[in-house]
Amino acid sequence: MTYAEQRQLPMVLIAGGGLGGLLLGALLEKAKIPYYIFERATKVKPLGSAMALGSTVFPVFEQLGILEELYRFSLPTRKIVLRNGQMEELTTMRMDDEEAVAGYANRLFARPDLYELLLRQVPEDKILLSKKVLRVEEEDDKVFIHCSDNTSYEGDVLVGADGAYSAVRQNIMKDMQKEGILPKSDLEELVAGYTAAVGITKPMDPENYPQLKDKSHCHFENVVDSESLSWSVYCLNDNRICWGARIQYKSMEEAKKEMFMNSEWGPEANEAFLKEFTHKLCPYGGLMGDLIDATPKDLISKIYQEHKMFQTWFYKRSVLLGDACHKMLPAAGQGAANAFHDAVILANCLYDLKDNSQASITAAFQSYYDQRFQHAQAGYDVSKLSAKLMAGSTWSDRLVRTIVFKYLPRSIQQKQFEKTNSYRPQAMFLPLAPKRGTGYVLPQLPSERYAEEQKKRKADEAVVV
Structure with a gap:
């Protein structure tokens, strides 16, 4: 049977x-x-x-x-540029040769x-x-x-x-x-590593952000500052810009305190968190606050980045x-x-x-x-x-x-x-x-x-x- x-x-x-x-x-x-x-x-x-x-x-x-x-709604990722808070390039990770081995290019999307x-x-x-x-x-x-x-x-x-x-x-x-x-x-x-906020802007003007004019690949830029802060920007093929902002915890005690104080995210906690990044330089030009202001507030997600197996x-x-x-x-x-x-x-x-x-x-x-x-x-x-x-x-x-x-x-x-x-x-x-x-x-x-x-x-x- x-x-x-x-x-x-x-x-x-x-x-x-x-x-x-x-x-x-x-x-x-x-x-x-x-x-x-x-x-x-x-x-x-x-x-x-x-x-x-x-x-x-x-x-x-x-x-x-x-x-x-x-x-159709993604772009290939050919390289990742890592910078410090002053926008100085620390390294560039190139992935041009990986597609031949993998058979597919890594692709980035919303x-x-x-x-x-x-x-x-x-x-x-x-x-x-x-x-x-x-x-x-x-x-x-x-x-x-x-x-x-x-x-x-x-x-x-x-x-x-x-x-x-x-x-x-x-x-x-x-x-x-x-x-x-x-x-x-x-x-x-679970081990708490970071608090993060992420979002996607409305379509932006390519004249202000020239990276948007290049549709051959996603311009993936990542910044690591010396103050427990890091942030990233990535462009989509419809002229929107994705961004992420993270604060790293130095200890589990610090993480628990932060999670207790903000057990329920609200507008005030959200605004206070994002204020840490508004005056930081954006790898695409201008300030990170420009991208945050161009993002619908109800579409900004706040998350604790934790891990456990x-x-x-x-x-x-x-x-x-x-x-x-x-x-x-x-x-x-x-x-x-x-x-x-x-x-x-x-x-x-x-x-x-x-x-x-x-x-x-x-x-x-x-x-x-x-x-x-x-x-x-x-x-x-x-x-x-x-x-x-x-x-x-x-x-x-x-x-x-x-x-x-x-x-x-x-x-x-x-x-x-x-x-x-x-x-x-x-x-x-x-x-x-x-x-x-x-x-x-x-x-x-x-x-x-x-x-x-x-x-x-x-x-x-x-x-x-």
């Missing part, structure tokens, strides 16, 4: 309608696996600034038929544009708003979620894609603590994805890329489920964890190093920056790049995107169900002929 003949499709409940949850929904839609996405927000309001992605994600975008559209693109891949009736998950319970081989609006939902699998302070993870940890099986490290707090990714019928199991600093695009990688591998494992028994689900979750943990750990390490290089202002950060940019041989940097770009997971239930570039690509676990279905399809076609 084939998978198609014997399988029971699982009902998948996805808590969280962020980037990772949306991609998982888009993949389950292609796999014809029933699902719903539960989003705590009352309305979809994409926020954020710039994002950069490349060869580790683009193959699955190609499978979904959305890569060309992403190309995060809300990507969010809107993924949102269009999920039918509107599959996303339920104002659904904040408060409690999770399991009974009779089913998982139930109870939401803040007094509604409840039943499924076979629950995916916690609900961020760094995931309610699904909190429920998992509570149950595992009762059984005495929760790793102690998972109880430790959790050891627990699943328990019974609940499984975690993205920030819920590995919160990364938003450097080098690792946070979003790894959430997408999670979504791809988890979709593959759900596609190959033989039935909805606890044994089969546990085996699927274990396979997901085994395929992803090592790669997520590598991405976590890269994100921490990238944050030191691009935003760190402590003496140790400056030392690391000097060693990497002045003394680390280019050959070693190239090997690390090739290693990172060799991992590019695809949906194994869709026709694979062709291999691009000269670099090595890691093999994936094949889908037994997909192989069987393709074999049956060919046999049926032969009978018809």
Whole structure:
């Protein structure tokens, strides 16, 4: 009996309608696996600034038929210029030769544009708003979620894609603590590294910002000051400018104090934070305050940039994805890329489920964890190093920056790049995107169900002929 003949499709409940949850929904839609996405927000309001992605994600975008559209609202990133607060160039990281190896250029775009693109891949009736998950319970081989609006939902699998302070993870940890099986490290707090504000201006005048006239690549400029401050600017192909401003914490005590004082961001706290940057020089010319003033105030996002790698990714019928199991600093695009990688591998494992028994689900979750943990750990390490290089202002950060940019041989940097770009997971239930570039690509676990279905399809076609 084939998978198609014997399988029971699982009902998948996805808590969280962020980037990772949306991609998982888009993949389950292609796999014809029933699902719903539960989003705590009352309305979809994409926020954020710039994002950069490349060869580790683009193959699955190609499978979904959305890569060309992403190309239309993005620009390739050919180099990153790092400056000090006086606008003196510290170093330039060139990426011209990486496209030949990777097969794709890294591309930079506005995060809300990507969010809107993924949102269009999920039918509107599959996303339920104002659904904040408060409690999770399991009974009779089913998982139930109870939401803040007094509604409840039943499924076979629950995916916690609900961020760094995931309610699904909190429920998992509570149950595992009762059984005495929760790793102690998972109880430790997230490590706070920075407070940041990000935004995207309205379209700006290219006569005032000549970088906007050049559509061949994104002019990516990053500034590290000596006062715990760092900021970045990136241009989009529609004459908007993305910007980010960060303040680095010197200790966890300082971070906790700041987070307590501003537990709820308001206009006054926001204004006080941005005031630190208004008179700082902008790499494109003028002051950072010019870009801040040109940004709609309701589209400025304020975030605490924290990090932590959790050891627990699943328990019974609940499984975690993205920030819920590995919160990364938003450097080098690792946070979003790894959430997408999670979504791809988890979709593959759900596609190959033989039935909805606890044994089969546990085996699927274990396979997901085994395929992803090592790669997520590598991405976590890269994100921490990238944050030191691009935003760190402590003496140790400056030392690391000097060693990497002045003394680390280019050959070693190239090997690390090739290693990172060799991992590019695809949906194994869709026709694979062709291999691009000269670099090595890691093999994936094949889908037994997909192989069987393709074999049956060919046999049926032969009978018809």
